[in-house]
Amino acid sequence: MNFKDINIGLLVSKRAMECNIDISRLCKFFNCSSQDISAMYDSKSLDSEILLKWSRILEYDFFRLYSQNLILYSPISADVKKNKESSGMPYFRKNIYTKEVIDFILEMLENGEKTKGQIIEEYNIPKTTLHKWIVKNRK
Structure with a gap:
């Protein structure tokens, strides 16, 4: 997997489903609408502050996906x-x-x-x- 292959929105969506977190909780946490959450799930890349918030609420280091990629391909x-x-x-x-x-x-x-x-x-x-x-x- 290289940077081009990382679809962070899809991976965040997958983790959110695994954690079974209610969409209303996510909306409250991000102070946004369910449409905004869906847009993040559909996004191939996310702003680092947003990704940090996802890492916190889903208790998963999404940044590790990128650092592993650097170790392997750079x-x-x-x-x-x-x-x-x-x-x-x-x-x-x-x-x-x-x-x-x-x-x-x-x-x-x-x-x-x-x-x-x-x-x-x-x-x-x-x-x-x-x-x-x-x-x-x-x-």
């Missing part, structure tokens, strides 16, 4: 490493490997899509971390 490059020292912006290491990320990486390895070396280099995953995942997966 590996750190040499330029980023060099520029992080001169940037005034916070720098976050890509070390939050969820089960989905680990499964994705191991599947590429098992299917022969990528070698261990390619995965280590392209996704900036430490060799020891990859080895631990492989050993755990075999159990």
